[in-house]
Amino acid sequence: METILFELNGQNLEALVGESILQAADRAGVADIPRLCYKEGYRTDGNCRSCVVEIEGERVLAPSCCRYPQQGMKVNSISERAVHSQKMVLELLLADMPESGKSPYTPNSELDEWVEKLGISKPRFSRRVQPAFDNSHPAMSVNLDTCIQCTRCVRACREVQVNDVIGMAFRGSHAEIVFDFGDPMGDSTCVGCGECVQACPTGALMPANDVGLAVPDKKVESVCPYCGVGCLLTYHVKEGKLLRVDGREGPANHERLCVKGRYGFDYVHHPDRLTKPLIRRKDAPKTIELLQPKDWQKVFREATWEEALDFAADGFSKIRDENGPDALAAFGCAKGSNEEAYLLQKLVRTGFGTNNIDHCTRLCHASSVNALLEGIGSGAVSNPFTDVTEAEVIFVIGANPIGNHPVAATFMKNAVKAGKKLILVDPRRTALSRHATYNLQFRPDTDVALLNSLMHVIIEENLCDEKYITEHTTDFEKLKSNVADYSPEKVAPICGIPEETLREVARTFATAESAIILWGMGISQHIHGTDNSRCLIALSLMTGQIGRPGTGLHPLRGQNNVQGTSDMGLIPMFFPDYKSVTDPENKKWFEDFWKTPLNPKTGLTVVEIVDAVHSGDVRGMYVEGENPAMSDPNLNHARGALSMLDHLVVQDIFLTETAGFADVIFPASAFPEKSGTFTNSNRQVQLGRQAINPPGDARQDWWIIQEVARRLGLDWSYDGPEQIFTEIRKATPSMAGITWERLQKEHSVTYPCSKEGDPGEAIVFRKGFPTVNKKARFVPAKYTHADEMPDEEFPFVFITSRQLEHWHTGSMTRRATVLNAIEPYPVIHVNPDDLQKLGVEPGEAVTIESRRGKISTFARQDQGVQRGNLFMSFGYNEAAANLITSSVLDPFGKIPEVKFCAVRISAGGNPEMRIG
Amino acid sequence: MALVSDIADRIVVMYKGDIVEKGAKSFSSHGRRGRKGLRAFSVSGRVQKPGVHLAPAGISMLELIDEYCGGMLNGHSFYGYFPGGASGGMLPASLGDLPLDFDTLQEHGTFIGSAAVIVFSDQDSARKLALNAMRFFEHESCGQCTPCRVGTAKAIPLMEQKTWNKSLLEELSQTMEDASICGLGQAAPNPLRCVMKYFPQEV
Numbered sequence A: 001m002e003t004i005l006f007e008l009n010g011q012n013l014e015a016l017v018g019e020s021i022l023q024a025a026d027r028a029g030v031a032d033i034p035r036l037c038y039k040e041g042y043r044t045d046g047n048c049r050s051c052v053v054e055i056e057g058e059r060v061l062a063p064s065c066c067r068y069p070q071q072g073m074k075v076n077s078i079s080e081r082a083v084h085s086q087k088m089v090l091e092l093l094l095a096d097m098p099e100s101g102k103s104p105y106t107p108n109s110e111l112d113e114w115v116e117k118l119g120i121s122k123p124r125f126s127r128r129v130q131p132a133f134d135n136s137h138p139a140m141s142v143n144l145d146t147c148i149q150c151t152r153c154v155r156a157c158r159e160v161q162v163n164d165v166i167g168m169a170f171r172g173s174h175a176e177i178v179f180d181f182g183d184p185m186g187d188s189t190c191v192g193c194g195e196c197v198q199a200c201p202t203g204a205l206m207p208a209n210d211v212g213l214a215v216p217d218k219k220v221e222s223v224c225p226y227c228g229v230g231c232l233l234t235y236h237v238k239e240g241k242l243l244r245v246d247g248r249e250g251p252a253n254h255e256r257l258c259v260k261g262r263y264g265f266d267y268v269h270h271p272d273r274l275t276k277p278l279i280r281r282k283d284a285p286k287t288i289e290l291l292q293p294k295d296w297q298k299v300f301r302e303a304t305w306e307e308a309l310d311f312a313a314d315g316f317s318k319i320r321d322e323n324g325p326d327a328l329a330a331f332g333c334a335k336g337s338n339e340e341a342y343l344l345q346k347l348v349r350t351g352f353g354t355n356n357i358d359h360c361t362r363l364c365h366a367s368s369v370n371a372l373l374e375g376i377g378s379g380a381v382s383n384p385f386t387d388v389t390e391a392e393v394i395f396v397i398g399a400n401p402i403g404n405h406p407v408a409a410t411f412m413k414n415a416v417k418a419g420k421k422l423i424l425v426d427p428r429r430t431a432l433s434r435h436a437t438y439n440l441q442f443r444p445d446t447d448v449a450l451l452n453s454l455m456h457v458i459i460e461e462n463l464c465d466e467k468y469i470t471e472h473t474t475d476f477e478k479l480k481s482n483v484a485d486y487s488p489e490k491v492a493p494i495c496g497i498p499e500e501t502l503r504e505v506a507r508t509f510a511t512a513e514s515a516i517i518l519w520g521m522g523i524s525q526h527i528h529g530t531d532n533s534r535c536l537i538a539l540s541l542m543t544g545q546i547g548r549p550g551t552g553l554h555p556l557r558g559q560n561n562v563q564g565t566s567d568m569g570l571i572p573m574f575f576p577d578y579k580s581v582t583d584p585e586n587k588k589w590f591e592d593f594w595k596t597p598l599n600p601k602t603g604l605t606v607v608e609i610v611d612a613v614h615s616g617d618v619r620g621m622y623v624e625g626e627n628p629a630m631s632d633p634n635l636n637h638a639r640g641a642l643s644m645l646d647h648l649v650v651q652d653i654f655l656t657e658t659a660g661f662a663d664v665i666f667p668a669s670a671f672p673e674k675s676g677t678f679t680n681s682n683r684q685v686q687l688g689r690q691a692i693n694p695p696g697d698a699r700q701d702w703w704i705i706q707e708v709a710r711r712l713g714l715d716w717s718y719d720g721p722e723q724i725f726t727e728i729r730k731a732t733p734s735m736a737g738i739t740w741e742r743l744q745k746e747h748s749v750t751y752p753c754s755k756e757g758d759p760g761e762a763i764v765f766r767k768g769f770p771t772v773n774k775k776a777r778f779v780p781a782k783y784t785h786a787d788e789m790p791d792e793e794f795p796f797v798f799i800t801s802r803q804l805e806h807w808h809t810g811s812m813t814r815r816a817t818v819l820n821a822i823e824p825y826p827v828i829h830v831n832p833d834d835l836q837k838l839g840v841e842p843g844e845a846v847t848i849e850s851r852r853g854k855i856s857t858f859a860r861q862d863q864g865v866q867r868g869n870l871f872m873s874f875g876y877n878e879a880a881a882n883l884i885t886s887s888v889l890d891p892f893g894k895i896p897e898v899k900f901c902a903v904r905i906s907a908g909g910n911p912e913m914r915i916g
Numbered sequence B: 001m002a003l004v005s006d007i008a009d010r011i012v013v014m015y016k017g018d019i020v021e022k023g024a025k026s027f028s029s030h031g032r033r034g035r036k037g038l039r040a041f042s043v044s045g046r047v048q049k050p051g052v053h054l055a056p057a058g059i060s061m062l063e064l065i066d067e068y069c070g071g072m073l074n075g076h077s078f079y080g081y082f083p084g085g086a087s088g089g090m091l092p093a094s095l096g097d098l099p100l101d102f103d104t105l106q107e108h109g110t111f112i113g114s115a116a117v118i119v120f121s122d123q124d125s126a127r128k129l130a131l132n133a134m135r136f137f138e139h140e141s142c143g144q145c146t147p148c149r150v151g152t153a154k155a156i157p158l159m160e161q162k163t164w165n166k167s168l169l170e171e172l173s174q175t176m177e178d179a180s181i182c183g184l185g186q187a188a189p190n191p192l193r194c195v196m197k198y199f200p201q202e203v
Ligand code: SF4
Pocket: A156, A157, A161, A163, A164, A165, A166, A189, A190, A191, A192, A193, A194, A195, A196, A197
């Protein structure tokens, strides 16, 4: 490696190319140069001047954080002259701090640290007139009396997270950071990511309510419990309670977090937590109505663990023995760890004797996984989302990453800032739209037509990668003849995107050096979800945009561990590692491994299980962590099923909408209360470490599953996650090389990693595909309509979506103080023209009705929503969007079409009472 | 400041016009004390004829006042001058015979800049003028770096004291000069340093 030889404080030093004097000094440990505006990983700004050094032959001092050594340069950081100014800068800044001298907001003020190190005594200058406090934000306090104008927050907000909220306003000694146009932080467009707080060196920006002042008893390195980005974080714990959360370095987040990860953790201490096993009272009949958690005593009584476990297991064995194994089913949970998922599917397969095990992946990316397995032989992503920074073109379709994968979105925004092209294809203009090079706001439901037309252009204009197609794929001819019908002329009026734009986008994608495709549930949650994904796969293959850095296919996984739970076989058709349950060889292998005969029949999926309850085929269920009474489509039907079960065991941390239907409820452990591995969207297996204990008599999930298993006659004696993980490695060859010790050391290891010591492959398909002939297959798709098209009676399209602040059914986030304060009520996003026609002002109530249900909610005006479309998230039990949705399934992925159904909307109505 | 640089721009244009009309030879025939050519001085303050005066390079302040500015205002006697605008520092009348050019002035801790000369008299106070200059810099500071943003603001109250804390002001000046990002902060302490050096009786 090329280095630069220079002299620092009389010592010879080698700097790497691109390294500043300060960095070289740090690396060599030669000098402890003060610094304040400098933050590792951020662009240097060189404004505080506390890091100045003397360079021989130069008239003035130089800022070492942004001066780069040159061969033979003679630098001194400890000369009288340099130190004089370093100290003077600190003294000047200290003079403007509040009376107390030290920052009253944080014990870790970097200014205070340097002041102490350099021995600055009481400043000899007068204090400025201090700016006012701003406590308008529920999560953060703004104490500009300790601001040193270092602009770290500005860079945090504008350059790192690219939220463009904070700016530096005014001049000279009036210079001040402002939010938007000088608004109070709580009224600004701030999205609460807290990057600025993490960046601020003096406590001028801090978590609200002085939590930053408390000194934690311990810090525990763990993972965020929310989305598939898989940000690594640190829990600060005091007296058994979570104080606060900081982002820490991880491959998927580089210290960044979003509002949920950083400020959405106090749900674990909510008084609604379940702390005792509960058994349904004999005099409490099941109805379709939801139970108010505070009324729990009307329906349940407390029980000991012994009694509850026996009761639960007896109910299962009775049904298994009387009605057969397939009368039992279980829903697992993509929030749980790999170890929990592995145990639960093992329990269902070996203890219940059925493959009726599924979880929310079915409502998420089941269709994408189906298409990926069929086309390229692997359901996981080909490249990490952080590869957007390597790509020339980024193609995002059917996703709202700023809302749902906020930290992944920051990398997309960084890439755009660095000159990459972003093609954003979505029926709704979202926050990412302003960064997009091309915004294709197409008509919902026309994905296949649109994507086929792009492929049509690529073929017509000879932009295919012929060599790649020949070497690595089959069935291209089938695709070619299929897309021949989809000329842009024909498709433009269907999808609403001008012909020329379609052509330009096709050319941009095909001719890029590297282009990556990322998609979300806008693609998957349709009856043509599998077809949508097939088109994306074909687009990537025909242009050879796969198998290299900055290319590939990345379905953005929703839940923090939905990748892992699927890998663990928490799905009805696969054993761990996607081994088909119907393949006799696999069955034999697992029968030997688990020493039990196994059921050869593919199990039922989420919606099929609900239907099977209605038909009387499934009579008993174990629901671990899932909340089908909120998350399933057509809730009246789903809740009906839950109320019909002979035996329902629910294991959760709260008395969820689903738990109200249970016969037995097990109080389980929340994320920070357990250790285990979690696999994010990038296939990074990451270690979550227990930070606090479960409350009351709540127990570890793995322990509860094991106790049920034992009572069903299984001879289990796992002593904890590490031992379970060791078994997982044997059952999952692609993770075989990952050891617990390595996870403890490295926190995050990417699979495939089949041998110990392998680095782990971040980018796969470099040399072909994991299929029989090592080739990928084109699967053509024809444009079809959604199941329920709008008509005169139900003229609007209802689309479920997500919000930044809330997660899934809201059981955690609506009990997180900050998140609930930011988004307390159910809202539906409506185009302003439609609102006006309805005579409804933003914020007023509207009523939505479909063929299946009716809800009332508050209208939010949204310019980004097309006329005739409505967007709503499904986490509000007082206006449950899934009462409206349809449960018609994609025939391949068995995913319900929650992204499209017909409704009517009218002014007025009253949202129901919130449950919980 | 905007005004000063505006004037400077016009001076350049004037020169060019002159050189074009009269030829370079005529231009270089002017000059005193070994300097060649003409130079425009924008003189303001306590003189009879303020304004832009075209004078030989190398001329001294005293000569400029007498020969081009019609002398001091009635009742005013020459006390000191800013040779180059607010940031160029200030010199006492006793150094009124220095040639007004870069090299000579620099040795005395001042500079001529674009020759925006300000003349002050016995009815003025050098410390008041320096304070005024500091307020001007505080106002003009962009606020990016600490030495300038905070330094100018902290210097003002110190300079308002009846007796200056000279050692502290000198310490501050050194950092402003050494560690500010741009020329504004680097030159901002010039007037106050000159007061301490040349008008010590006032502070
Ligand atoms: S919290 Fe995030 S969005 Fe809000 S001001 Fe800070 S950096 Fe910007």
